[in-house]
Amino acid sequence: MYLIPSNEMLNKARSQGYAVPAFNVHNLETVQIVAETAAEMSSPVIMAGTPGTFSYAGIDYLVSICKSAAKLHNLPFALHLDHHEVVPDIETKIKAGVRSVMIDGSHLPFSENIALVSKVTTLCHRYNISVEAELGRLGGQEDDLVVDAENSFFTDPDVAAEFIAKTGVDSLAVAIGSAHGLYHGEPKLDFQRLAQIQRRVDIPLVLHGASGIPEAMVKRAIELGICKVNVATELKIAFADAVKKYFAQFPEANDPRQYMTPGKSAMKQIIAEKIRICGSAGKL
Numbered sequence: 001m002y003l004i005p006s007n008e009m010l011n012k013a014r015s016q017g018y019a020v021p022a023f024n025v026h027n028l029e030t031v032q033i034v035a036e037t038a039a040e041m042s043s044p045v046i047m048a049g050t051p052g053t054f055s056y057a058g059i060d061y062l063v064s065i066c067k068s069a070a071k072l073h074n075l076p077f078a079l080h081l082d083h084h085e086v087v088p089d090i091e092t093k094i095k096a097g098v099r100s101v102m103i104d105g106s107h108l109p110f111s112e113n114i115a116l117v118s119k120v121t122t123l124c125h126r127y128n129i130s131v132e133a134e135l136g137r138l139g140g141q142e143d144d145l146v147v148d149a150e151n152s153f154f155t156d157p158d159v160a161a162e163f164i165a166k167t168g169v170d171s172l173a174v175a176i177g178s179a180h181g182l183y184h185g186e187p188k189l190d191f192q193r194l195a196q197i198q199r200r201v202d203i204p205l206v207l208h209g210a211s212g213i214p215e216a217m218v219k220r221a222i223e224l225g226i227c228k229v230n231v232a233t234e235l236k237i238a239f240a241d242a243v244k245k246y247f248a249q250f251p252e253a254n255d256p257r258q259y260m261t262p263g264k265s266a267m268k269q270i271i272a273e274k275i276r277i278c279g280s281a282g283k284l
């Protein structure tokens with residue numbers, strides 16, 4: 001099979017009331033375990049890579065590994081550009097085979113965010129590539145993207161409708177209280193705001209920073225229009241903790257085929273749990 005645009009998956013999820021989980025991948029092992037778990041559970045999934053991930057793994061390597069996973073499991077996957085900000089960089093990755101893009105102009109003034117997103121949607125729609133944008137600004141840290149509390153702000157429902165009408169974007173990441181990285185204390189989501197956004201817009205909504213958000217809150221968010229749930233930090237922690245535990249037990253270990261395996265198994269449990277919470281199992 002092949003890499004597909006994510007809006008095919010997201011529009012189906014929206015019409016049927018579930019969400020597609022988007023997992024951040026980094027290398028062969030993380031792609032393998034996301035693909036394997038998704039195939040076993042017949043779940044649509046999106047594999048996401050930040051600019052830092054593509055720099056680390058190499059664009060062609062990452063695209064090739066994801067294509068191989070799709071072929072091996074005979075499933076369509078979306079490989080998605082997470083938090084990309086630079087148009088020529090996006091063009092390069094489209095040429096390499098990526099068909100799902102997030103253009104993050106959330107740091108820009110409203111009119112500049114509109115201009116940037118419009119430019120990317122015009123480019124991408126020519127090739128049937130789906131585009132996600134962000135309005136409002138999430139706090140926290142994801143790779144090189146760091147936003148402190150002072151500079152984060154929530155999505156305004158009226159402004160969201162205007163933004164979508166002016167940009168033609170396919171899906172919208174909303175800021176309703178979630179944050180990248182780890183939460184200090186119980187996360188709070190503004191469901192009233194999400195309900196207002198859902199009433200004003202008619203495209204799939206995206207929840208970033210879902211690591212550490214309790215199951216009931218994620219499910220409520222899905223009921224209110226969230227169709228894509230991004231998970232990165234929880235996977236990293238599970239993988240790293242399992243590898244650290246392995247080395248604590250076997251300090252002399254040096255074979256990646258052995259010490260990577262418990263990391264993959266730990267990651268698989270989180271992936272399976274998120275697929276279950278999103279309600280996407282059996283939806284392929």
Ligand SMILES: [Zn+2]
Nearest residue numbers: 142208209230
């Ligand atoms: Zn994000």
